[in-house]
Amino acid sequence: xxxxxLEASGLDLRFGAVRALDGVSLDIHPGEVVAIVGxxxxxxxxxxxxxxxMMAPQAGHVLYRxxxxxxxxxxxxxxxxxxxxMRSEWGFVHQNARDGLRMGISxxxxxxxxxxxxxxxxxxxxxxxxxxxxxxxxxxxxxIDEAPRNFSGxxxxxxxxxxxxxxxxxxxxxxxxxGGLDVSVQARLLDLIRxxxxxxxxxxxxxxxxxxxxxxLAHRIIVMRQGRIVEEGLADRVLDDPRHAYTQLLVASVLSx
Amino acid sequence: xxAMPPRNTPGSAYNFAYLDEATKRMIRRAILKALAIPGHQIxxxxxxxxxxxxxxxxxxxxxxAILGPRDVxxxxxQGADDTTNAVSIRAFFAKVAGIATTTRTAxxxxxxxxxxxxxxxxxxxxxxxxxxPMPEPLFRLEPRLAETRRLHALGDYSLAQVKLYEDIAxxxxxxxxxxxxVMVAGRYLMSPSPIxxxxxxxxxxxxxxxxxxxxxxxxxxxxPPYTAVESLDFDDHPFRPMRAxxxxxxxxxxxxxxxxxxxxxxxxxxYVCSDTDHCRENQTP
Numbered sequence: 001x002x003x004x005x006l007e008a009s010g011l012d013l014r015f016g017a018v019r020a021l022d023g024v025s026l027d028i029h030p031g032e033v034v035a036i037v038g039x040x041x042x043x044x045x046x047x048x049x050x051x052x053x054m055m056a057p058q059a060g061h062v063l064y065r066x067x068x069x070x071x072x073x074x075x076x077x078x079x080x081x082x083x084x085x086m087r088s089e090w091g092f093v094h095q096n097a098r099d100g101l102r103m104g105i106s107x108x109x110x111x112x113x114x115x116x117x118x119x120x121x122x123x124x125x126x127x128x129x130x131x132x133x134x135x136x137x138x139x140x141x142x143x144i145d146e147a148p149r150n151f152s153g154x155x156x157x158x159x160x161x162x163x164x165x166x167x168x169x170x171x172x173x174x175x176x177x178x179g180g181l182d183v184s185v186q187a188r189l190l191d192l193i194r195x196x197x198x199x200x201x202x203x204x205x206x207x208x209x210x211x212x213x214x215x216x217l218a219h220r221i222i223v224m225r226q227g228r229i230v231e232e233g234l235a236d237r238v239l240d241d242p243r244h245a246y247t248q249l250l251v252a253s254v255l256s257x
Numbered sequence: 258x259x260a261m262p263p264r265n266t267p268g269s270a271y272n273f274a275y276l277d278e279a280t281k282r283m284i285r286r287a288i289l290k291a292l293a294i295p296g297h298q299i300x301x302x303x304x305x306x307x308x309x310x311x312x313x314x315x316x317x318x319x320x321x322a323i324l325g326p327r328d329v330x331x332x333x334x335q336g337a338d339d340t341t342n343a344v345s346i347r348a349f350f351a352k353v354a355g356i357a358t359t360t361r362t363a364x365x366x367x368x369x370x371x372x373x374x375x376x377x378x379x380x381x382x383x384x385x386x387x388x389x390p391m392p393e394p395l396f397r398l399e400p401r402l403a404e405t406r407r408l409h410a411l412g413d414y415s416l417a418q419v420k421l422y423e424d425i426a427x428x429x430x431x432x433x434x435x436x437x438x439v440m441v442a443g444r445y446l447m448s449p450s451p452i453x454x455x456x457x458x459x460x461x462x463x464x465x466x467x468x469x470x471x472x473x474x475x476x477x478x479x480x481p482p483y484t485a486v487e488s489l490d491f492d493d494h495p496f497r498p499m500r501a502x503x504x505x506x507x508x509x510x511x512x513x514x515x516x517x518x519x520x521x522x523x524x525x526x527x528y529v530c531s532d533t534d535h536c537r538e539n540q541t542p
Contacts, residue, residue, distance in 0.1 A: 080411050102419075108426055109419045116422065117415035123425055123491040145426050 003065060005030050005171055005203050010060035011050055013043075013227075020046040021057060022227035028171070033197055033204045035218035035235070037211060037250065043227040044207045045175060051205060052092060052173045053082050067170060087117045091164035091172040095179045097156035100163070101148045107134060107159055108144040114167045133162040137192060154185035158192065165196065174206035178213055190216050211254045215239050223247045274321040274354040280304055284322035284477070288468060291479035296441025297409070298392050303475040308345070313371060314472030316388035317346060320369045323384060323468070324350065329357045331365035336373040336514070336531030343371075362534050372435070374456040376513045376535035379465035381482065387450040389471035392478060394438040394448040414446045417489055425494055434499055440487045441480055449486075455498040455514045460486040503528040508539035 004027035013021040020043045028034055036044045049055040051062055053074040062074040067089055077085070086092065094100040101110050111130040112120070120126050131141040137158040139151075148156050157177065164172060177193065178186040194217055197204055208214050214221055214235065221238040223231040223246065231244040242248045272278065280302075287301035306314040324330070330350050334343040338360035346369060347358045359365050362375040369386040379385065395405045398416045408416065417438050424431050431437065436451045439460060449457055450469055460467060460480055467480040480486060488496035501515045506527040513535055515528040530536035 079407075083411055083413065105419060105423060106426060109423050112422055113415050113419045116418040117413065121418075121490075121492045123422065123494045125493075126422065126491075127426070 002030055004028060005032075005065055006051060006205070007063040008051060008060065011047070011057045011062070012059035013046060013050065013055070013057045019043075019227040021050065021060075024060070024224075024227070024229055026222060026229065026232070028203055028205055030170070030203055031201045033202075033206070033217055033219045034222060035214035035220070036205070036207050036222045036224060037209060037214050038224035039209065039250075042224040044224050046227075047224065048173055048175055048205065048207050052090070053077065053085075064171075087114055088167055089170045091167075091169040093157075093160055093164055093172065093174040093177050095176040097148070097153070097160045100160040101156060103149050104147060106145045106147055107139070107151070110148060110159060111163045111166050114163060118167055129166055130162075133166050134159075136196070137162045138188075152185075154181050154189060157181065157189060161193065161196070165200065165202075168200065169202070171203045171205070174204060176208055176210075177206060178208070178210065186210075186213070193217060211239065211251065223250065271353045273326070274324045274350065274356075275307075276304065276318065276321045280318075281322045284318055287477045288319065288322065288479060291468070291477050292466070292481045294445070295480055295484050296439075296445030296447040296478060298476040298478045300475055301477050303472045306472065307349075310473040311390060312342060313346060313369070313388040315470030315474075315477070316369050316371070316386050316472075317349070317470075318472060319386045319468050319470035319477065320346075320350065320367060321354075323386075324354055324356060324367065326354075326356060328366045329359050329364055331359050331362065331368045331534075332370070333368065333373055333375070333532075333534075334371045336375075336516070337533045339533060360534055362532075372451050372453075373514070373531060374452060374459045376530070376532045377538070379459075379463055381464040383465040385465055385467045387452075387467065387469045389448065389450040389469045389476075390473070392448055392469065392471040392474050392476040394446045396448075409445060412444065414440075414489075417446055418491075421489055421491065425491070431490070431494070431496065437496070438489045440489060442484050442486075446489070447478060447480075447486075453499070453514060454488065454496070455500050457486070457488045457496070458498055462486075501528055505530045505536060505539075508536045510536070510539055513539075 006028040009025040011021045011024040024047060038044045050057050056075055064072045064074055066072060108127055108130040111133050112126040115126050115129060131144055134141045139158055148159055178189055190213055218235045221235045222229055225246050231238060231247045239251055242251050284301055287299045291299045306317055332343040332347045334340040350356060351358050362377040367384045371388045393405055395416055398420055399405050421431055435453045436448055437454045437457055439447050439449050439457060441447045462483050464482050466482055469478045490496035503515060504511045507529050510530055513530045513532060516531045518527050520527045
């Protein structure tokens with residue numbers, strides 16, 4: 001297997017007396033989908049934010065290998081370099097589409113923004129790419145000039161994914177991408193993400209408390225509790241043969257209809 | 258404390274050009290800094306001036322700071338020398354600085370302007386002073402000023418480009434007929450002040466110094482002579498300066514920027530040069 005895309009080691013972060021991250025180490029390899037599951041307050045969102053460079057850990061470091069082979073210490077990057085990374089090789093899908101989209105700007109503008117940030121100055125090419133990506137996330141390209149507020153929650157989430165993937169990033173962070181959507185919409189969205197991830201060979205690091213979503217998407221699952229990784233392994237192994245008592249509890253808690 | 262009699266005679270009531278020397282030095286420092294970083298907004302301690310915000314307090318302070326006894330001042334408002342704002346500011350400096358004023362672009366060393374650049378090409382040694390209502394070009398796009406400063410620092414102008422995209426998507430062309438943002442020396446995005454897009458190309462590689470003063474927002478910025486100034490556009494939708502497709506009904510010019518004037522209540526209208534000095538020159542060969 002090739003060298004990891006992202007390597008984190010010995011991450012520590014406390015909020016007062018709360019240990020949000022307690023000696024967390026993990027690797028993400030190219031093309032790998034890693035789900036991180038755990039209850040609320042287990043530190044999974046904090047971990048996501050630290051890995052994505054949005055928050056600095058108190059100890060430990062995060063290393064990212066760029067497309068050019070260069071190694072970047074995320075903590076040591078300038079804000080300009082971080083932004084460059086964030087809009088070229090990385091993507092971030094927020095739980096709430098409103099955080100990831102510009103609500104007053106048309107769907108095409110939203111998708112095109114990343115292309116323009118990357119230096120795209122050809123209107124027809126940007127618009128073409130936007131329409132193409134709308135089709136790829138199963139939206140009607142005829143609605144390219146509509147503002148996101150006219151779209152349903154599921155549509156907004158699709159739009160956010162299109163906006164994120166238009167520059168063909170290598171690593172995408174997702175924070176509960178299906179949270180707050182009803183189950184049928186969730187299922188279709190998960191299906192879409194799975195298709196795109198396989199097609200583009202993306203590495204995805206996503207946070208969820210939905211075990212079913214983790215099973216459907218992830219190659220590998222990391223279980224967190226109280227800031228610590230308690231179990232880690234291939235998705236099927238972790239879910240079908242959980243070893244840690246907490247994982248067993250988590251898997252047993254899933255309701256089946 | 259001060260035993261001096263009130264100095265209220267016209268000759269000695271004001272320091273030369275109204276502002277005290279310490280204030281002028283402060284403004285000159287801001288101007289020098291602005292010239293050193295073309296297009297970058299420099300904060301300065303704007304003073305209360307004897308006219309309301311929005312009437313040119315920024316421009317008038319810049320003019321006061323650079324004015325010397327041998328300068329010849331021209332003031333234009335929307336291209337015209339004879340409108341209230343232009344006449345008042347000209348009279349103001351004639352009174353508080355005792356300098357010569359003119360309406361002729363060719364004779365002026367300093368031209369304070371609201372919303373136009375003269376038609377006659379500017380020359381080396383001339384200084385344009387723009388009155389700026391809102392210096393921040395990203396103002397309508399990003400409401401947080403701290404964030405706009407970060408975007409300037411990072412050179413991240415995708416927001417402005419997105420705005421342009423939206424305009425073209427909705428209207429088929431760039432929607433800003435005035436105050437169209439420009440890139441200065443390939444680095445900073447700058448508001449050219451509300452001049453028509455028609456005047457944007459005049460900023461590019463101009464031999465004159467361009468100074469911009471925003472009094473309410475307390476910012477000064479500048480374009481030094483011979484600096485590249487490009488209007489924001491797309492490769493396949495290049496920026497097009499717009500002009501009414503008519504001839505001036507006073508001088509017949511087909512190249513100058515025109516004002517549309519409603520002539521009667523039957524929908525009739527005439528077009529005349531917005532630059533009154535240029536129009537007068539054309540009429541007297």
